[in-house]
Amino acid sequence: DGTTLDDLINRDMNEVSLRVMNDKELYELEMERVFARTWLLLGHESEIPKAGDYVMRDMAEDNVIVSRDRSGEIHVMLNVCPHRGMKVCTAEAGNAHAHRCIYHGWAFRADGSFIGAPIEKEQMHGNKRSKDELGLKKARVHLYGGLIFATWNKDLSFEDYLGDAKFYLDQLFCRTDNGLEMLGPPQRFVLPCNWKIPGEQSGSDGFHTLTLHRSLMEGGIMGGTAESIYDTAPGMYGVDLSVPQGHTLRCLEAAQTFKMFADVSFEGKSTEERLHLLPPPGITKELIPQLFRNLSEDQVKQLANIPPQVGGMFPNILVAFIFAPRMDGGASGALSLHTYVPKGPDKVEFVNFIFAEKDAPEDVKRDMLQNAIWSTGTSGTIEQDDADTWPQIMRNSRGHMSKTITLKYQALHGHERPEGWVGGGDLYPGFTKDDTQWAWWMAYYNMMADA
Ligand code: FES
Missing domain, CATH: 2.102.10.10 (Rieske [2Fe-2S] iron-sulphur domain)
Structure with a gap:
């Protein structure tokens, strides 16, 4: 109808028109320029x-x-x-x-x-x-x-698709000799919303955790206390990062995240000692030597100290790597991936894949499966909140006046490299920010503008 991509995505103002969530023509173009062109x-x-x-x-x-x-x-x-x-x-x-x-x-x-x-x-x-x-x-x-x-x-080569995100994603997917195993078939459900609503949230939206998932904080599951959620939630501090391909990750300090369960101090400890003290979710002490075999020294160091925990791979993948305690005092957790598969301008299929290390003992696999179902599964505490929100945004994208609303991204466009940081990408240290989600939209813009 004569509307241009620049009318819908204002790069100077960091604004996106709500219209993009409900437009048949745009959807057809996305199928051609995004989904038929990427991995x-x-x-x-x-x-x-x-x-x-x-x-x-x-x-x-x-x-x-x-x-x-x-x-x-x-x-x-x-x-x-x-x-x-x-x-x-x-x-x-x-x-x-x-x-x-x-x-x-x-x-x-x-x-x-x-x-x-x-x-x-x-x-x-x-x-x-x-x-x-x-x-x-x-x-x-x-x-x-x-x-x-x-x-x-x-x-498009897979290496070019991953770009600098490889350094971080290897730490989750390529770290043991026999790799991951999928625990059961994927869980699936269909939601009445456009794929970009969960898609842009997967661009490492940290802020919604504090409010939409507030009950998890109040329950003490994500750190902080009910009285001081906004200041003390450890999941809000770390290093957010994005790459031009639109992949984003939030790297959070392992010891800090784990504080909600037990006080762990890494001070004066080597990488190996830190891993033994607080193994990454799904990694048992027996599997620790495999990390050194399969990852570079810098990758293992990051995995031990400030691992990537949540984020997304453009266009429609969510990565979730969650710490949880084990009854015997060790760390367990969940590793799941979601895909948001478009099924029309107003419909998306949510697919949840759950993983554990293939060489992990059966009781660890069982924990990983239970934790993932409980948290990021289709009936999980986290996804019930999200699945309620996304269709309501979709509903608003239909209103005559509502369509004139623009989504405001208060991105800082600033990135700074923390001292000693080895991996690539644009880095946003400190409290979580809007920048990674804006990077997601810029990857979308670039693909859609490329005729
Ligand atoms: Fe497949 Fe005829 S054999 S459509």
């Missing part, structure tokens, strides 16, 4: 351990089959039969060395290649295509710490 998280290789295993997932509104072939390689292919467009696979998950379309029987291997049709001689005639032309359309696949990412983009 998207679909799951974890531990979900499909055997040859022939598959799960069904969505790359935005495109349904795909994620499968492992006989050689062990993982493939992602569009679940659209090239004959008449039927879904080739209709199950959510299973094991099959071939997928046969129920409409006319065309069959495809686990790598998407065409096998044949049931009455092939009769069906394959006229403008006859070679078998090579009849396979399922395939996406590029990259495994990062066992996480399955896929893209339709032929050019």
Whole structure:
């Protein structure tokens, strides 16, 4: 309708029009310029351990089959039969060395290649295509710490997609010899809101924790006290960071975060001693030597002292790494990832993936699963608050006058490097700020403006 991207996103004023949350044209452009061009998280290789295993997932509104072939390689292919467009696979998950379309029987291997049709001689005639032309359309696949990412983009390397965020994310996903294991199938629910509402919150929105999740603070679960929540909440202090790709993280001091459970002092202790005193969630004392094998010295040092704990990977992934006490005095926690999968301008599918280290003992895995369900699961204490808020913002984006409202980001545009900080990115130390969320919007702007 003549509105430009600059009308919707005012880069000088740090404002975003509420209209962006409810616009069909913009949504179609997002599918083309964001979701068809970037890497998207679909799951974890531990979900499909055997040859022939598959799960069904969505790359935005495109349904795909994620499968492992006989050689062990993982493939992602569009679940659209090239004959008449039927879904080739209709199950959510299973094991099959071939997928046969129920409409006319065309069959495809686990790598998407065409096998044949049931009455092939009769069906394959006229403008006859070679078998090579009849396979399922395939996406590029990259495994990062066992996480399955896929893209339709032929050019974007995964390294360029991660950028400087790799230094931090490796500390969560690539730190042990045998890596992570997904604990059960993903939890899912559909919410009536635009994907960007949870998307921009995943850009490390720290402030909402203090108010929307206030009950967690009052319950003593996130530190602070009911009387002085705004001053003493340890989860608010640390180093927020963003990279130009739109990924953001909040790194919080481990000893400070843990103070809510027990007084731990790191003073005068080496990195190894600190790790033993307060192992990162999901890491047992036996797994500590593996951290030194798989990460650089600087990465281990950060993981021990001020680990990345919450944040997001652009466009639609939330990373949550939460400390919690164990009954025996050690530290447990939760490691989960959410994806916010667009299902139309006013609908999003919330998908929750829960992890533990594959080599962790069963009781630690059980703790990690329970903690994740309890906190960031679909029925978790945290997500019940969020799931109530996002649809109300969506509701407001429909009003004639409400649409004229702009969202005010009070970003400082200032970043300063704490002394001795090794990792890259733009850094915002101290109390949490709006800057990371603004960085999320700038990544969105840049992708949407790139014709
Ligand atoms: Fe699949 Fe015809 S639509 S075989």
